[in-house]
Amino acid sequence: MSETESLNQIAAWRAAGHKTALATVVQTWGSSPRPAGSHMAMNDKGQFVGSVSGGCIEGAVMDAAREVMATGTPKTLEFGVTNEMAWEVGLACGGRVRVFVEAVE
Amino acid sequence: MKAALRSELQALIAAKAPCALVTDTNTGAQALVTDTVQGELDVAAHLPEIKRLMAANKSSTIEQTPLFVRVYSPNPRLVVVGAVHIAQSLIPLAQIAGFEVVVIDPRAAFLTAGKLAGATAIEEWPDDGMKFVKPDSRTAVVTLTHDPKLDDPALAAALRSDAFYIGALGSRKTHEKRLQRLRDDGFADADLSRIRGPVGLNINAISPAEIAVSILAQVIEVLRADAK
Structure with missing residues (x-):
């Protein structure tokens, strides 16, 4: 997949009248599946393209994106073994990632 | 945003x-x-x-x-010289991996017979084709024709560029002869060591599609050499 596919998908969703959000990996520690800059684009129907992990945290990112799309206020999420959420949606690889989620007009 | x-x-x-x-x-x-x-x-x-x-x-x-x-940054590019059978697999594999693919072959029959997917096709002799392509530090060049008339000029142009990867299909024997011809054309051994030949990682590939996988794997190995 081209790294810009997420942005193109957002443009298509916006043209179709959807609300959209973009999640971006902004920092990683230790072993993590996707490097800083990796994108995942989402819409208000729960569809998404791209990824910010190997599939471990995409569900939680989508939950946060729903709120971000509703309020327009960006959010920074952190996932890792030290996070209490790790038990549910943490990274099996033992790494840590910070993910920025923003609404996209 | x-x-x-x-x-x-x-x-x-x-x-x-x-x-x-x-x-x-x-x-x-x-x-x-x-x-x-x-x-x-x-x-x-x-x-x-x-x-x-x-x-x-x-x-x-x-x-x-x-x-x-x-x-x-713009996607990395893969320049394939020779729209041969291996190219038919290499083109879509490389595109899936995020490369922009350019195919150079002066033989119209090969260009149309090949499944070129969304690749840019240049129906020119490689020396002219490479002038269009202008390989840079985000460009890989792979020659697949086995024909010195086509492969050699492409390799010479690649060696004069900043291409991050240069690969040439052919056996050890073919490759030795190829290096000798390029030496005769004035290239130093230090330049020639940039050419990967026989091309590709050794994964015991036999079919054209398997050879395409081994070539693409080696291109990625070099592209990401400093990622770790």
Whole structure:
């Protein structure tokens, strides 16, 4: 997949009248599946393209994106073994990632 | 992300212009950096670091700040010389892996017979074709024709460029003869050591598709050499 596919998908969703959000990996520690800059684009129907992990945290990112799309206020999420959420949606690889989620007009 | 900034960013990406989107992750304010800076976020104090990240093609948070720099660079390119059977597999594999693919072959019958997918086809002799392509440090060149008339000029042009990867299909014996011809043309052994031949990682590949996998794997190995 081209790294810009997420942005193109957002443009298509916006043209179709959807609300959209973009999640971006902004920092990683230790072993993590996707490097800083990796994108995942989402819409208000729960569809998404791209990824910010190997599939471990995409569900939680989508939950946060729903709120971000509703309020327009960006959010920074952190996932890792030290996070209490790790038990549910943490990274099996033992790494840590910070993910920025923003609404996209 | 504001609509105006998004459409500007997409236009830059479509034009294959390197750019960086800088985001204040506390506020969501953003700036788009090319030769100029636009957007509501003031990044003047961090421009040298942003330019450094752009040159290194590396997206990163700037230490001690809430600023994240997302660098967008044009996709790496793969130039395939010879629209042969292996090319039919190599082209779609490389495209899936994010490469932009250019195929050079002066033989119209090969160009049309090959499944060229979305690759750019250049129906020219390789010396002319390579002038269009202008390989740079984000370009890999692979010759597949086995024909010195076609492979050699392409390899010579690749050796005179900054191509990050140069590969030539052919047995050890064929490769030795090829190196001797290029030596006779004035290339030094240090230059010739840039050519990977026999091409590809050794995965015991036999079929054209398997050989395509081994070639692409080696191209990626070199492209990402400094990622670890």
